[in-house]
Amino acid sequence: MLKDFLEGKPLRHPLHPFLVHFPIGLFILSLLLDLASLGFPSVPNLVRDAFYAMLLGIITALIAAVPGLVDYTDIRSDHPGKRTATTHLTLNLVVVGLYGINLGVRSSTLDQLKTPVAPLVLSLVGIALLSVSGYLGGRLVYDEGISVGRHKRRTPTPEDTLHLAAELGEDKRADTIVVPVPEAESLGEKETLRVQIDGQVIAIAKLDGNFYAFQEFCTHRFGPLSEGSFQDFNVQCPWHSSCFDVRTGKVTQGPAKVDLKTFKMERRDGKICIDVPRAKSRDPHDQET
Amino acid sequence: MKWLLNFLKGKWLKHPLHPIIVHVPMAMWPCALIFDLLSRWNGNVMVRLSFYAIIFGLVASLLAVPSGLVDWSGVKKEKPAWKIGLYHMILNLVVALLFAINLGLRIHTFREAIIVAGAPLALSIIGTVLLIGSAYLGGLMVYDYGISVGRMSKKKWRGIAKAGGANLPAE
Numbered sequence: 001m002l003k004d005f006l007e008g009k010p011l012r013h014p015l016h017p018f019l020v021h022f023p024i025g026l027f028i029l030s031l032l033l034d035l036a037s038l039g040f041p042s043v044p045n046l047v048r049d050a051f052y053a054m055l056l057g058i059i060t061a062l063i064a065a066v067p068g069l070v071d072y073t074d075i076r077s078d079h080p081g082k083r084t085a086t087t088h089l090t091l092n093l094v095v096v097g098l099y100g101i102n103l104g105v106r107s108s109t110l111d112q113l114k115t116p117v118a119p120l121v122l123s124l125v126g127i128a129l130l131s132v133s134g135y136l137g138g139r140l141v142y143d144e145g146i147s148v149g150r151h152k153r154r155t156p157t158p159e160d161t162l163h164l165a166a167e168l169g170e171d172k173r174a175d176t177i178v179v180p181v182p183e184a185e186s187l188g189e190k191e192t193l194r195v196q197i198d199g200q201v202i203a204i205a206k207l208d209g210n211f212y213a214f215q216e217f218c219t220h221r222f223g224p225l226s227e228g229s230f231q232d233f234n235v236q237c238p239w240h241s242s243c244f245d246v247r248t249g250k251v252t253q254g255p256a257k258v259d260l261k262t263f264k265m266e267r268r269d270g271k272i273c274i275d276v277p278r279a280k281s282r283d284p285h286d287q288e289t
Numbered sequence: 290m291k292w293l294l295n296f297l298k299g300k301w302l303k304h305p306l307h308p309i310i311v312h313v314p315m316a317m318w319p320c321a322l323i324f325d326l327l328s329r330w331n332g333n334v335m336v337r338l339s340f341y342a343i344i345f346g347l348v349a350s351l352l353a354v355p356s357g358l359v360d361w362s363g364v365k366k367e368k369p370a371w372k373i374g375l376y377h378m379i380l381n382l383v384v385a386l387l388f389a390i391n392l393g394l395r396i397h398t399f400r401e402a403i404i405v406a407g408a409p410l411a412l413s414i415i416g417t418v419l420l421i422g423s424a425y426l427g428g429l430m431v432y433d434y435g436i437s438v439g440r441m442s443k444k445k446w447r448g449i450a451k452a453g454g455a456n457l458p459a460e
Contacts, residue, residue, distance in 0.1 A: 025316020
């Protein structure tokens, strides 16, 4: 419940990107007031105003950090955006630390007409790092789709990709490999697994007690269907709401135009298995070995 | 002309421009309200700070207009996000206008005043409420409808999907 709130699910909008407007704007305002105090030392209270803008910036940054951390923990550990997110998080901690020092350094010089060099330099460095960090945060949303459409999903999303392989003794020349997926047994209704088999990335969903497997990537802009939401037998892409019938892979709602690849799931010897056609025609040497 | 459109869309930055610029008014105007309220304890220091915040927000909001218009023009009219974008734009114009009036009301008094008068304070409150509503709509366009999401990373994700054996649309 608390996690859902901090992720902004009831609002249909994540909290962190909303809250970060404040420290970003306030730290820039603080720097502008510093610069103004150098240009117009006769204007009273510019140094003081820069201090208060910074103070409120730090307070709001600390508030924004809380949902930010929750968002971070929700990113799949092998997601290409995870490293960017780690950099974003680390940089932000450095920036807040620098501003904490900055605030302490300037707290004794509030009666001066010009902001002294040391806090000014700290502010310049702070803004430079903050710009990079803010930019990375934006790339997480616009490039990686982090938190986009997340509120539509009611169940937890996969924390990792399972790398599965055919059991020993499998006929290497067969066109299809049959792979047991024991992890599927613990799936709840409308939950998913993200698996990789023979290079192919596949989402497995449990719907109405049955298992369905289909390609992980939406055919529109390749959003993550293992993080999609389900209605009846449709999976909806979190990014742009394309829908596909998981039984056939057919598009049931655009913007996607191309159908998904689907995979057969069945029980063999009591185990849940997925049938995966070999990805590509291989070098004949490979088949021999 | 095309270079200007690409500039406003943020292609050179690999990040849409509008959501970056709007951080400034989005932060400045609600904070101006906070500073207005704090002036009751901290006098002219806060009156001035609020004044500076409103100006900074206005300048940035003017810069945010063309990039916002370009992003909106890329949304198809039959999509729900188009209408949300329209409301977002109208509300933003109202909010900017309210803060411009707000600024005009305090421009002659902010140097000495130790408290913000009723009319500008009321404008700060109304402006902030409308702004949060409008910003929320802007955020819905991204987080609910995926506007600008995956636009500039399409090639990268296509490569990942291809490596993962997915069916792909024709390029």
